[in-house]
Amino acid sequence: MQIQHDPRRARLKLILTLLSLALSALAIWWANNNLSSYYLRILNLAGINAILAVSMNLIFGFTGLFSLGHAGFMAVGAYTCALLTLPMRSKQTIFLLAPLAWPFNAVTLPPFPAVLLAGLAAAVMAYLIGLPVLRLRGDYLGIATLGFAEIIRVVANNIPTITNGALGLKGIPSFANNLWWTWGWAAATVWVTSRLVNSVYGRSLLAVKEDEVAAEIMGVNLTYHKILSYVIGSAFAGVGGALMGSLVTAINPKTFGFMLTFNILIIVVAGGLGSITGSVITSVIYTVLLEALRPIESGWSIGPLHVPEIPGLRMVVFALVLLVIILFYQRGLFGGREFTWDGVLDWIDRKRNRKQEVAG
Amino acid sequence: MSERSELSVQDLTMRFGGLTAVRDFSLELAKGELVGLIGPNGAGKTTVFNVITGVYRPTSGKVLLDGVDITGWRPDRVCKQGIARTFQNIRLMRSLSVLDNVIVGHRLRLKSSLGSAILRTPGYVREERELIQTSLELLDSLGLVHYKDVPAGGLPYGEQRRVEIARALATRPRVLLLDEPAAGMNPQESMDLCEFIQKVRRDFNLTVLLIEHDMSVVMGICERIAVLDHGETIASGVPAEIQANQRVIEAYLGVGYKNVAAN
CATH class of the missing domain: 3.40.50.300 (P-loop containing nucleotide triphosphate hydrolases)
Known part of the structure; x- marks a missing residue:
């Protein structure tokens, strides 16, 4: 038995990858310069949702850890980044109730290191939470992590010297209102996650998801792999939170309620557990649809049928869409499948072969 | 003694x-x-x-x-x-391919770090290739190699038993425990x-x-x-x-x- 190597295909795949990267860069450059700020904002939000969905998919879809703590890690990331990037002068005007604590009152960092530190802070938090909590399984883990996210929120409400309490932080520098930032980080998330998942480490994560007992008997260190997945996923959740804070420029503890986690969970489940492609594409569809459906809330009529203005009607539509997806695509839109160049090339080969068969 | x-x-x-x-x-x-x-x-x-x-x-x-x-x-x-074992009620990773099941058995000898796995350093790529090669050889020696890409849960019952033994062997045990x-x-x-x-x-x-x-x-x-x-x-x-x-x-x-x- 030999592993098949096809240098021609490898080169072709490399060219296709570079080409699509160049095209994406061109599209981002064009969109940044030509689209209105409204459309840009939607696309930026889509990018952030992609980061959040892929990171949750790593934890839940690939490792099987039903964690509902995403909003908590986003909060940690958002606050860290906001406090590090806010200019000194606005810090002085924002913190009226209590003075800002060290070290945030002494430093102002450029966006990039601030976002990195936001991810790091979320990762450290995930490690500390994960060590005791990841011993739980299934629903119990969900409840414990949900509780943790709520604790973060309550703590944020009650430490005014760091979070400014319920008033929150305003005037956060809006560096993330830029497709390079949001989609750049989304690309980084996808890159790290797919590399991880497709490595031997990733197979061990899948093994843990499939059968913990069997995985452990086969020499897979459960704690190590669960923590690994949880920390990496949460780090990206922290990055996503940081970018979201910068995009909306104002955060307060209410921003990070559990509904935020459920929105991402909807994207992950609808896109397909264990499909990075599904998470990314569904993030875009979800974000765009959420905006596109706005008109139906403002009242409309078809013939004799008249629907008055009902705020929140689009969420009803979403619920219906989700129902249909769950009914007809139990495993999500992509059902664990991924987009790969190999998949595309194989498909083209099959098409071509069929044509030749017909011709011959 | x-x-x-x-x-x-x-x-x-x-x-x-x-x-x-x-x-x-x-x-x-x-x-x-x-x-x-x-x-x-x-x-x-x-x-x-x-x-x-x-x-x-x-x-x-x-x-x-x-x-x-x-x-x-x-x-x-x-x-x-x-020490490796099999289970009374077969416990394969059902949605993983037979090859991936065996690779997980080889996991414990992986030396490359997580970082090198994500960056796909030459050292990692070589080790992963060797690991897949060893897994294929193991499957081949047990006459199971034609199943390598099949999800383990989709195999006939008797074959699942063999794959489970193959997976146990992938850990290179000294002692094998077989449960029914x-x-x-x-x-x-x-x-x-x-x-x-x-x-x-x-x-x-x-x-x-x-x-x-x-x-x-x-x-x-x-x-x-x-x-x-x-x-x-x-x-x-x-x-x-x-x-x-x-x-x-x-x-x-x-x-x-x-x-x-x-x-």
């Missing part, structure tokens, strides 16, 4: 609350031996396996592998030390399985401990047999002795049955 045992279980007792699942169980396996562990349902056979592999920490007693005390170690460390490998098989499949186990033991230089209800399998391939009933060892010896043992017959069939084989 003059020669050190490969696997040695000493005075093992396992209590779950008020229930004593195994009491003072002792067993010595010399290198290369194939020993059977039999007994009626609920006798504590699988509990013995669970204690040896670290799923349970015993109430008292010791487990030694080649002289190393592994009592109460975490299952993954026990595996690394050289012939369960649910027809006589022909059981015969094939016996040959398969014999071959594997020879080729991989293994010591095997086997739980089995199928007496044709047990009597056919085991060199020694230990019999458990209600957590206690009621007999041990070569197959012929066990077949003639009155206590064994009583444990299986109830008091009052005469030993037919001895007449």
